[in-house]
Amino acid sequence: MFTVHGKSDSGNCYKVRLALEQLGVPYRWVEVDSTKGETQSAAFLAKNPNGKVPTLELEDGGFLPESNAILHYLAEGTPLLPKDRLGRARALQWMFFEQYSHEPYIAVARFILYYLPPDSPRRAELPRLQERGYKALAVMEQHLAREPFFAAGAYSIADIALFAYTHCAADGGFDLARTPAIVDWIARVRGQPRFVPLPA
């Protein structure tokens, strides 16, 4: 059985939970609180030298880090990964977009507003994070105005990867009323079989 080493209210960790639930794959969950330094312990660094959650413990005792690599591993051979070469590349296109152009702004804004005290000096980063985050949302909005999902016309791990921090973007101060196609897509993702919400 798989074991997920993760922080339940992290969007990157939620991606793995949502995929496992939707695929009906049994798993154990070990809570690791990165905000308390638990990803920097010698024991955790032996699992993932990059010191990040989620990290998937495989049945043979190996460890696989990086949320979107875990999604791809879990989804191969299932309906969550497109069947054709270009469809798979499109899923990865949006998953790399998520990690480079979306998460570093939208997830980090949420982190600052959600986890840090109101007088944190990191609030000075928010204007830049808002500007870049809204740019990522605009790219998504343009796509979703024409297509129901991100890759190959069907729900896939690209939607899971982007849903994780988009649906809770308000936690980072983003107003999704500006992007109605994203709001509709969020409802479509919530309506997928075996959907589970981000734990509070």
Added chain:
Amino acid sequence: MFTVHGKSDSGNCYKVRLALEQLGVPYRWVEVDSTKGETQSAAFLAKNPNGKVPTLELEDGGFLPESNAILHYLAEGTPLLPKDRLGRARALQWMFFEQYSHEPYIAVARFILYYLPPDSPRRAELPRLQERGYKALAVMEQHLAREPFFAAGAYSIADIALFAYTHCAADGGFDLARTPAIVDWIARVRGQPRFVPLPA
């Protein structure tokens, strides 16, 4: 035939050139200078709404952005992508590591020192970029002290993705003499069949 819309001295664009050359796939190259705003023109944004190079123009006229998604698309069914499920996930693990934990520090430090004038205020970012970049190099060094390549024991697109900005890390002020296993790996990558260097 594929057309690469790219900036020749960008590491992200070089990844695509190196893979195409090593696979023996013919292509055209259209130079796009992002430092002159050419990725923000209406004509370019119609190709990639996220306004970044490289963007691969497919034979059917479609466009595929994101360097690492392009690598995966080109490598499917070739020796550059591992044959087994876990090997493919390991390649993606390192490619997501590259885009999240490596490129934003090592490539950005290079950009500041290589493209911007010596009195650029962005030089104030360098201490943080150096700290994070050396952390990424340490994670790579630990892996390469035990393994010849990043995924499944053989040269793959994970090596191409990480080589692009690692081999020229000195441009960003990084001293690779501190990481001898990386220096040895760089020599192994340079020794691969059909290797081409980053254009000057």
